[in-house]
Amino acid sequence: DAGITQSPRHKVTETGTPVTLRCHQTENHRYMYWYRQDPGHGLRLIHYSYGVKDTDKGEVSDGYSVSRSKTEDFLLTLESATSSQTSVYFCAISVERSTDTQYFGPGTRLTVL
Amino acid sequence: QKEVEQDPGPLSVPEGAIVSLNCTYSNSAFQYFMWYRQYSRKGPELLMYTYSSGNKEDGRFTAQVDKSSKYISLFIRDSQPSDSATYLCAMSVEGYQKVTFGTGTKLQVIP
Numbered sequence: 001d002a003g004i005t006q007s008p009r010h011k012v013t014e015t016g017t018p019v020t021l022r023c024h025q026t027e028n029h030r031y032m033y034w035y036r037q038d039p040g041h042g043l044r045l046i047h048y049s050y051g052v053k054d055t056d057k058g059e060v061s062d063g064y065s066v067s068r069s070k071t072e073d074f075l076l077t078l079e080s081a082t083s084s085q086t087s088v089y090f091c092a093i094s095v096e097r098s099t100d101t102q103y104f105g106p107g108t109r110l111t112v113l
Numbered sequence: 114q115k116e117v118e119q120d121p122g123p124l125s126v127p128e129g130a131i132v133s134l135n136c137t138y139s140n141s142a143f144q145y146f147m148w149y150r151q152y153s154r155k156g157p158e159l160l161m162y163t164y165s166s167g168n169k170e171d172g173r174f175t176a177q178v179d180k181s182s183k184y185i186s187l188f189i190r191d192s193q194p195s196d197s198a199t200y201l202c203a204m205s206v207e208g209y210q211k212v213t214f215g216t217g218t219k220l221q222v223i224p
Contacts, residue, residue: 040121042201042216043157058211090156101147102203102212104156 003027004105006091012111019078021108023091025071031094032074033102034058034066036087043090049074081112116140119202119215128224132189136202136215139183143204143213146178148187151199151217160200161187192222 003026013019023032034046035058045058047066055066063085067075078085091105119136126132134148144165149157161176163169163185169176175188185204189196202215 040216042119043214045211048211101145101159101162103159104149106156107154109154 004091004093004103006089006105006108008108009106010109012113013081014113015082016080019081019110019112021076021089021091021110023074023076023105025074025093027093027095028071029093029095030071032068033092033094034064034074034076035090035092036060036085037090037107038087046076046089081110083112086110086112114139115216116213117202117204117215120218121216123219123221125221125223126192128192128194128222130192130222132192132196132220132222134187134189134200134202134218134220136185136204137183138185138204138213140204140206140213141180141183142206144207145205145212146176146185147203147205147212148174148176149201149203149214151201153198157201194222194224197221 005024007022031050033048035043037043044060046060046064047058049055049068065077089108092102094102117138146163148161150160151157163176163178166178166180173190177186199217199219201217203212205212
């Protein structure tokens, strides 16, 4: 898993509450990504980061924000969770340039009731 | 139309069979082609990585890229029950910060 951990691994929350997911890497890779995975849609990019405090939007960024204050940590925040954000969230890193192969964390299973 | 199309399966084969998994794509600028394996309730793990056209072999796995047809394949020889997983194709354009994934094909290898 290329030294990637995600926390929490499972979370159940209620509509309207804020939620923060954490991705931690141990190898100081520059590029980090947040994806969500849903049946029939595959992996979809939410946000990515190309350095400390350098982030950009992916294809499904509405309702999500990210922060990266340290190289090793990339946080994904759902400001006000909705049921449509029930999903499995994966963090990934790229060991070289951002278009090279990506390595994934174990995932966070989020349920919004 | 999605940029990357992949048959979701499920695909069931007997142990020892040769498995063929495929993806088609529409973006001719894709240059990097990857296959990931994902076990149930786990993160995707990289299996194979190919740049541009051609074949690449790694043990029982062979990846093929046909850019003229916009078609990539993963072959698994002597399939094992431990190969039962979802296989995701993925591809990217050099210089862009994005990888586009297929939706995955679920494979079951029956003992």
